[in-house]
Amino acid sequence: MAVKEFALPDLGEGLTESELVSWHVAVGDTVHLNQIIAEVETAKALVELPAPYAGTVSRLYVEPGVTVAVGEPLVAFEVEGAAGSEPAAPAAAPTEESPSSDAAVREPVLVGYGARPDAKGRPARRSRPGLASQPAAREAVAAPAVAAPAQPSAPTAPASDTAVRERPRATPPVRKLARERGIDLAAVTGTGERGLVTRADLDAYATKPAAALQATEAAPGELRIPIKGVRKATAEAMVRSAFGAPQATVFLTVDVTPTSELIERLRARPDLADARPGLLAVVAKALCLAARRTPEVNSKWDEAAQEIVQTRAINLGIAAATPRGLLVPVIRDADGHSLAELSGAIRELAVTARSGKTQPAALSGGTITITNVGVFGVDAGTPILTPGEAAILAVGAVRRQPWEHRGEIALRDVLTLALTFDHRIVDGEQGSRFLADIGRILADPASVLTLV
Structure with missing residues (x-):
């Protein structure tokens, strides 16, 4: 063997x-x-x-x-x-x-x-x-670059030495509780068999005076959550995006009653029974169509070359809230998808993302993003760009409310859209035209015939 x-x-x-x-x-x-x-x-x-x-x-x-x-x-x-x-x-x-x-x-x-x-x-x-x-x-x-606070009884090893840090012995539930409380198990003295750290040891450690607590321990009434995995990557990406590109946001409120009626008719069609297209799929289709007139929104800024790089294919990112944090899986060549195909792709990527099964390759290569804040009952927001992209569209909640229609006041389905764009790549006129084109499609789906 x-x-x-x-x-x-x-x-x-x-x-x-x-x-x-x-x-x-x-x-x-x-x-x-x-x-x-x-x-x-x-x-x-x-x-x-x-x-x-x-x-x-x-x-x-x-x-x-x-x-x-x-x-x-x-x-x-x-x-x-x-x-x-x-x-x-x-x-x-x-x-x-x-x-x-x-x-x-x-x-x-x-x-x-x-x-x-x-x-x-x-x-x-x-x-x-x-x-x-x-x-x-x-x-x-190798010892970590930042050493833990020295203990009086522990001799200090030379900087060139290497050492193994033994992990404190504890059961998985106790480790989980320690993470939830923000307690470093290495600072806790175990009273169990052979030094096993128990729940009682954590409780006793938490009652120590504040001056005796390690820097990582939560104060009473606090819960410290380590930043790692998806949330850590998202935090780093958002900071990089917010401070790496000049971002501007424009808003548009639209009467989308014709789109709501179209969705009802499409869902009643037997050939679309499985696809069940919804608002997000229609918005995605409208975005792809509107990008034909304003290709700048489907671009990126090449800092090294000082060039704007326009991408022909639209690789559409769909922001998805998951238990692990925000993920943005990508529908590649979304502009070549039919409405039914977009609907199926959006549903599949959402299920995969929430189950934690999205593969890393599916989370890269996006060229423009949609985030659906309306699903949380929010009317509008100012989304932050996905790093490397020139535009992101936020879709608010559809509200049934009084609205001017054909010279009278009527109850209509009203939606607010928000477009954030990189102002180095997209001018205000271009961003506004792009958003207006999307709004025109949602207000009158037949208007796609004019987007040539």
């Missing part, structure tokens, strides 16, 4: 680390090739990891909730083959210089093949544990 390790693979899209969400196997389990063994959360999506070998799980290096850098070991297997004392290194990705070696070095991993070959070093992991039921961590890791 030989021991083979499986390291966190390079999941693409520039991702350098992932958080282990759950194990689907345990030590001693027999697994077959490509069996799903774990689930990890990147900054963009939940990803299932398949087994790269058929064999027996001999060791799990990481606990759920721990962030791991690409290339660091996750699990070890005992596999049939020549015995060896050293575990096999994760297979490296093939380079352009050696394409013919691909079959020789790649293991049958579905989602990636280890760290990038040109990587200059591994990103630091937030914690380097071994599982409670496992031996101590196999190797040392």
Whole structure:
């Protein structure tokens, strides 16, 4: 029998680390090739990891909730083959210089093949544990750049030394409670068997005077939530967007009663019974049609080249609120989709996003975005651009309210649209014309015949 390790693979899209969400196997389990063994959360999506070998799980290096850098070991297997004392290194990705070696070095991993070959070093992991039921961590890791507060009784090691930080022993429920309270388990003295940290230990620690609390602990009445995964990526993207591009927003309130009536007629058609097109699909179609007259909205700013890059295809991002945070999956070539196809694509991506199964590749490459704030009962807002895009359209709630119609006051379906655009790329006249074109389509769907 030989021991083979499986390291966190390079999941693409520039991702350098992932958080282990759950194990689907345990030590001693027999697994077959490509069996799903774990689930990890990147900054963009939940990803299932398949087994790269058929064999027996001999060791799990990481606990759920721990962030791991690409290339660091996750699990070890005992596999049939020549015995060896050293575990096999994760297979490296093939380079352009050696394409013919691909079959020789790649293991049958579905989602990636280890760290990038040109990587200059591994990103630091937030914690380097071994599982409670496992031996101590196999190797040392570099000390963090910012050291924790020194304890009086602990000697200070030289800056060049490396050391292993043992993860405090605690059950998963206690770890979850500690995260919810913002308590660093390393600062808690465990009173359970062999130093196990218990719920009572957390309660006792929380009653310490404020001066004795670690900086990461929540004060009474506070709940501190670590920023990671999708929410961390979203926060970074929004800051980058808000301060990286001059953004302007224009608003338009429209009588969309004709669109509401059109949707009712379409849903009554037998050939569209499965698609069931709704307002968001019609808005998406209107956006694609209006972009023909104002292609600037489907552009991006190339800072390095100081050029505006217009994209022919419309890769439409649909902002989706999920339990993990905001995701923007992309419908590629949306301008080539029929209304029924757009409706189906929007429904599918929303279900996939909320279930956490959206793949990283589906969250990149967008050229313009729609965000539906109306689903929350909101009339309007000033959306922030998705980084790298020139425009984002916010769709408010449809309100049944008094409105001027044919010289009289009548109850009509009224909707407010808000368009935020990058003012380096889109002038006010262009942004206003684009928004007015969308509004014209929604107010009178037959007006699409004039958009040539």
